[in-house]
Amino acid sequence: MKPTLGLIFFPAFDWKISPTHPERQERLLYTRDQLLEEGVFNLPQIREYRPRLATLNDLERVHIGVPSIAKLITQAHLVSSGGCLTAADAVMKQEVKRAFALVRPPGHHAMRVVHGIRGFCTINIEAIMVEYLREHYGVRKIAVVDTDVHHGDGSQDIFYHDPDTLYISFHQDGRTLYPGTGFPNEAGSPAAYGTTINLPLLPTTGDEGLHRLFDGLIRPILDDFQPEIIINSAGQDNHFSDPLASMSVTAQGYARLADKLQADIAVLEGGYSVEAALPYVNTGIILAMAGVDYSHVVEPDQSLLRPQDPRCNKRVDELIDLQGQMWSNREKLRAAALSKCGPVWARDKSIYYDEEGIREHQEETAHYCDNCSGYLTIETEAQNTRFGDQDAYIVCLNRDTCSHCRSVAMDQALAAKRSGRWDYVLVQDKAHSRVEQI
Ligand SMILES: [Zn+2]
Numbered sequence: 001m002k003p004t005l006g007l008i009f010f011p012a013f014d015w016k017i018s019p020t021h022p023e024r025q026e027r028l029l030y031t032r033d034q035l036l037e038e039g040v041f042n043l044p045q046i047r048e049y050r051p052r053l054a055t056l057n058d059l060e061r062v063h064i065g066v067p068s069i070a071k072l073i074t075q076a077h078l079v080s081s082g083g084c085l086t087a088a089d090a091v092m093k094q095e096v097k098r099a100f101a102l103v104r105p106p107g108h109h110a111m112r113v114v115h116g117i118r119g120f121c122t123i124n125i126e127a128i129m130v131e132y133l134r135e136h137y138g139v140r141k142i143a144v145v146d147t148d149v150h151h152g153d154g155s156q157d158i159f160y161h162d163p164d165t166l167y168i169s170f171h172q173d174g175r176t177l178y179p180g181t182g183f184p185n186e187a188g189s190p191a192a193y194g195t196t197i198n199l200p201l202l203p204t205t206g207d208e209g210l211h212r213l214f215d216g217l218i219r220p221i222l223d224d225f226q227p228e229i230i231i232n233s234a235g236q237d238n239h240f241s242d243p244l245a246s247m248s249v250t251a252q253g254y255a256r257l258a259d260k261l262q263a264d265i266a267v268l269e270g271g272y273s274v275e276a277a278l279p280y281v282n283t284g285i286i287l288a289m290a291g292v293d294y295s296h297v298v299e300p301d302q303s304l305l306r307p308q309d310p311r312c313n314k315r316v317d318e319l320i321d322l323q324g325q326m327w328s329n330r331e332k333l334r335a336a337a338l339s340k341c342g343p344v345w346a347r348d349k350s351i352y353y354d355e356e357g358i359r360e361h362q363e364e365t366a367h368y369c370d371n372c373s374g375y376l377t378i379e380t381e382a383q384n385t386r387f388g389d390q391d392a393y394i395v396c397l398n399r400d401t402c403s404h405c406r407s408v409a410m411d412q413a414l415a416a417k418r419s420g421r422w423d424y425v426l427v428q429d430k431a432h433s434r435v436e437q438i
């Protein structure tokens with residue numbers, strides 16, 4: 001019998017932000033104990049893989065680090081992102097039907113430009129996998145469903161201009177939780193309008209509200225988009241016992257969601273109820289993904305479970321209505337947004353790196369072209385990084401950026417260099433999977 005689910009574990013013993021920080025190795029060790037106790041590794045449906053190392057090129061297909069991504073990461077980041085690539089290979093080579101990378105450090109708060117650690121993340125491990133799938137397997141349409149309680153603002157940032165990546169995130173409303181973003185009007189830049197879908201939920205939303213949202217909106221949108229691959233950013237911090245958030249989802253609620261979603265690849269994100277929730281939520285998801293009965297997986301202590309507030313379902317229904325309409329009209333809305341903005345579209349971003357107290361201001365400009373997907377220019381100024389205050393002018397060339405756009409973009413980079421205004425001028429060339437300083 002061919003195994004159904006590939007599992008990749010990496011607890012990252014030597015990586016922590018501080019000894020008492022909630023993002024610590026025990027997050028995975030208790031899960032592993034629970035899986036051993038349940039005999040999950042002995043199931044014929046399960047095959048375990050050792051994570052491999054990602055390369056700097058894998059990282060530079062996504063990120064521009066200032067001064068360089070190599071100076072900002074540790075070995076653990078290469079294993080954590082490499083574990084995701086192991087998962088991708090196992091699925092694409094059809095050794096297993098699905099895979100789940102239970103690795104850390106996590107990734108969904110890491111944005112395209114990196115000055116340090118935000119929300120426990122330095123590099124975006126899902127985005128690195130997405131670009132790897134494109135580079136090595138020619139996969140085009142990908143859906144990323146982010147089930148972490150926090151808005152995946154880093155994933156949103158990276159996929160914001162990409163109409164081939166559908167990013168759906170449900171999360172606790174940003175007015176009540178870090179990072180404070182993830183509202184329905186954040187829907188993608190004009191060229192990708194409608195492929196970023198934010199679903200902010202009220203505190204205490206539980207299994208009922210979550211499944212109402214999935215059945216009423218997420219499933220129909222996925223069916224309509226028809227992705228070649230579905231990736232689940234699997235954050236377990238919607239659990240009712242999670243110390244960082246205020247939701248009411250149970251292990252069964254998560255497992256049934258995984259069963260309905262049928263993600264090709266799941267990647268562990270958050271989840272900080274290390275003993276009371278994570279082992280059960282992860283076990284439930286693993287069994288569901290492996291096609292094994294999970295109905296017995298129940299957390300032993302339900303005393304913290306709060307009933308869902310009656311307003312939660314109302315919010316869910318409003319989101320189904322609003323986002324459903326936006327999805328149906330996305331082509332029209334995209335055309336209108338493109339004709340309104342003309343050949344360039346710019347946005348200002350103020351980004352705070354909570355772990356390190358870095359403040360960054362960014363102006364990002366998308367340059368559109370009739371013959372290719374265009375390119376980006378980014379002006380970034382950061383204060384209080386490990387390297388002091390630093391600023392950079394960045395050009396991002398896509399895989400399909402045409403020769404005309406390439407030469408215009410390179411002229412802009414050279415002009416920035418000549419101006420003497422910037423500490424660094426960096427060019428990301430996705431076609432060559434690298435970032436170069438000029
Ligand atoms: Zn989270």
Ligand SMILES: [Zn+2]
Binds near residue numbers: 370374403404
């Ligand atoms: Zn072009």
